[in-house]
Amino acid sequence: MRTAGRRAGAEAGERRIDWAARHMPVLRAIGARFAAERPLAGLRIAACLHVTAETAVLMGALRAGGAEIALAASNPLSTQDDVAAALAGYGITVHARAGVDRDTYYRHIHRALDVEPDLVLDDGCDLVNTLHTERTELLERVTGGCEETTTGVIRLRRMAAEGALRFPVVAVNDTRVKRMFDNRYGTGQSTLDGVMRATNALLAGRTVVVAGFGYCGRGVAERARGLGARVIVTEIDPVKALDASLQGYEVRPMAEAAAEGDVFVTVTGNRDVIRAEHFAVMKDGAILANAGHFDVEIDVRALGELAVELNPGVRPNTDEYVLPDGRRLLLLAEGRLVNLTAAEGHPAAVMDMSFAAQALAVAWLARERAGLAPGVHAVPEEIDAEVARLKLDAAGVRIDVLTPEQEDYLRSWRIGS
Numbered sequence: 372m373r374t375a376g377r378r379a380g381a382e383a384g385e386r387r388i389d390w391a392a393r394h395m396p397v398l399r400a401i402g403a404r405f406a407a408e409r410p411l412a413g414l415r416i417a418a419c420l421h422v423t424a425e426t427a428v429l430m431g432a433l434r435a436g437g438a439e440i441a442l443a444a445s446n447p448l449s450t451q452d453d454v455a456a457a458l459a460g461y462g463i464t465v466h467a468r469a470g471v472d473r474d475t476y477y478r479h480i481h482r483a484l485d486v487e488p489d490l491v492l493d494d495g496c497d498l499v500n501t502l503h504t505e506r507t508e509l510l511e512r513v514t515g516g517c518e519e520t521t522t523g524v525i526r527l528r529r530m531a532a533e534g535a536l537r538f539p540v541v542a543v544n545d546t547r548v549k550r551m552f553d554n555r556y557g558t559g560q561s562t563l564d565g566v567m568r569a570t571n572a573l574l575a576g577r578t579v580v581v582a583g584f585g586y587c588g589r590g591v592a593e594r595a596r597g598l599g600a601r602v603i604v605t606e607i608d609p610v611k612a613l614d615a616s617l618q619g620y621e622v623r624p625m626a627e628a629a630a631e632g633d634v635f636v637t638v639t640g641n642r643d644v645i646r647a648e649h650f651a652v653m654k655d656g657a658i659l660a661n662a663g664h665f666d667v668e669i670d671v672r673a674l675g676e677l678a679v680e681l682n683p684g685v686r687p688n689t690d691e692y693v694l695p696d697g698r699r700l701l702l703l704a705e706g707r708l709v710n711l712t713a714a715e716g717h718p719a720a721v722m723d724m725s726f727a728a729q730a731l732a733v734a735w736l737a738r739e740r741a742g743l744a745p746g747v748h749a750v751p752e753e754i755d756a757e758v759a760r761l762k763l764d765a766a767g768v769r770i771d772v773l774t775p776e777q778e779d780y781l782r783s784w785r786i787g788s
């Protein structure tokens with residue numbers, strides 16, 4: 372029975388991966404090229420990424436390139452178990468299960484590191500952190516890494532500034548094809564998808580408070596507005612706040628927005644953005660969701676201490692906290708990434724660009740790592756341009772090219788008005 376169940380899970384996972392691959396033409400093309408050129412032959416990779424169908428397509432491309440891969444999840448709740456089961460059948464070692472506790476999460480990262488990697492892929496810096504604190508015996512072999520997300524890059528830059536980072540890491544997050552589309556359109560759509568799947572809330576006419584107006588926050592605010600919500604933005608950066616204001620959003624401190632919001636989404640990469648003083652003034656039925664850094668943006672512990680009753684699972688991925696005066700606050704996905712827990716993460720069509728950049732960055736790193744100093748490195752500009760060009764080609768979109776005269780004009784300072 373158990374074997375039959377596992378096979379059924381793997382088959383469901385395979386169908387999901389095939390569906391994702393259909394929407395990832397750029398990564399498919401890179402996978403085909405890797406299969407012919409084998410740029411990763413002989414390399415061992417330890418990866419810590421969300422175990423989703425889209426990640427499976429990336430793993431397939433890297434495997435086609437010749438890499439041996441061990442994959443752990445980059446979040447305790449985001450693993451798609453059917454995809455994990457299918458990946459094992461593709462020759463990828465997976466250490467991940469949905470809904471694990473913190474200890475198991477880190478145990479899985481250790482198991483992935485047991486492959487003794489040459490290269491590492493990370494999403495949030497947990498694997499690199501573990502490597503530098505608890506698995507230092509492996510550091511000598513590791514010659515490079517890639518980081519997928521904003522918070523991970525920030526942490527790596529801190530490590531590099533303190534002289535702690537022992538190998539070169541490329542900041543995949545900072546490519547234009549990642550940040551402009553994944554963080555913005557991907558987070559915008561999948562975050563609201565998660566909120567709606569969890570609560571079935573109508574967003575039209577409701578007040579959505581978006582904390583943080585960076586790449587992700589902008590995407591969430593745009594999509595919420597598109598669904599007919601009134602959007603309030605909170606920020607700490609005056610330029611971002613001004614940008615939000617000129618885009619027509621109301622900008623307020625959280626202390627004021629807290630009393631008005633029906634739905635709250637944090638996307639700051641910071642901690643304690645929504646905390647006790649804010650819970651104290653929220654409306655009955657307010658929905659709290661995080662799509663940013665780990666589970667610290669909403670102060671979940673303070674919410675638990677304030678509450679007199681906790682009703683877990685009033686809906687899938689929705690826990691109800693009852694406050695002493697009877698108000699009920701609804702916390703989604705335990706304050707962890709709502710889009711990867713209550714929904715399926717970003718659509719494959721967006722991950723196509725992020726993971727195409729990731730795959731090309733891995734191949735570049737494999738080639739260039741000997742000459743790169745420890746620290747955080749930018750992905751070469753050509754990779755950005757190549758991914759965007761392939762994506763446009765796949766969509767049949769053509770663009771203009773500079774004439775020689777235009778190229779000269781753009782390079783010259785001699786031609787006046």
Ligand code: NAD
Pocket residue numbers: 520521522523553554558582583584585586587588605606607608611638639640641644662663664665708710717
């Ligand atoms: P960003 O740096 O572009 O934006 C973050 C914004 O939050 C900044 O404008 C900053 O000024 C603001 N901010 C910081 N502290 C604040 C506070 N206390 N109150 C209000 N605003 C505050 O970063 P980003 O690329 O938008 O990423 C944001 C977070 O989302 C990161 O943790 C990143 O790793 C994560 N992320 C999540 C997903 C996802 O799938 N859910 C996708 C990409 C990135």
Ligand code: SAH
Pocket residue numbers: 420421422423424425426445446494495519520521522553557663664665666708711715716717718722725
């Ligand atoms: N590990 C941290 C930070 C993750 S930030 C945490 O779990 O809290 C979110 C990252 O998830 C983004 O950079 C994005 O590229 C990635 N992501 C979003 N949708 C995804 C999907 N469908 N498959 C794989 N990764 C995805």
